[in-house]
Amino acid sequence: MSDLSSTMAASASGMAAQAARLRLVSENIANADTPGFQRKTVAFEAVHAMFDNAGSVRTGRVELSDAELPEVFDPGHPLADENGYYQGSNVELMVEIADAREAQRSYEANLKMFDQSRQMNASILELLRR
Numbered sequence: 001m002s003d004l005s006s007t008m009a010a011s012a013s014g015m016a017a018q019a020a021r022l023r024l025v026s027e028n029i030a031n032a033d034t035p036g037f038q039r040k041t042v043a044f045e046a047v048h049a050m051f052d053n054a055g056s057v058r059t060g061r062v063e064l065s066d067a068e069l070p071e072v073f074d075p076g077h078p079l080a081d082e083n084g085y086y087q088g089s090n091v092e093l094m095v096e097i098a099d100a101r102e103a104q105r106s107y108e109a110n111l112k113m114f115d116q117s118r119q120m121n122a123s124i125l126e127l128l129r130r
Contacts, residue, residue, distance in 0.1 A: 035088060
């Protein structure tokens with residue numbers, strides 16, 4: 001595989017990984033007020049191809065946050081125990097918004113790299129046609 005094609009593959013894998021991360025962030029935000037919901041995160045793993053040193057990544061397993069679920073006092077809530085408490089969600093909206101922005105910026109950077117590689121490939125093909 002040529003260097004430019006390797007670069008395009010690495011950028012495409014980065015975009016796919018960031019899209020998966022953004023999907024989890026949006027799920028966390030959507031469930032921020034769901035009682036008992038635990039924040040979900042995903043780690044990236046390097047992909048080592050046999051003859052390719054492109055630096056591709058993929059998403060690992062989805063992990064649940066091990067942070068404590070807060071106890072919320074609301075005696076009128078249907079899930080409240082005899083003392084009036086229920087377990088809330090451990091999702092922090094500011095953290096999720098920051099993660100969403102970071103994923104968006106990383107996706108855009110990978111997209112620009114992919115587009116640059118594509119343009120360079122097109123230029124090389126145009127030069128070879130002459």
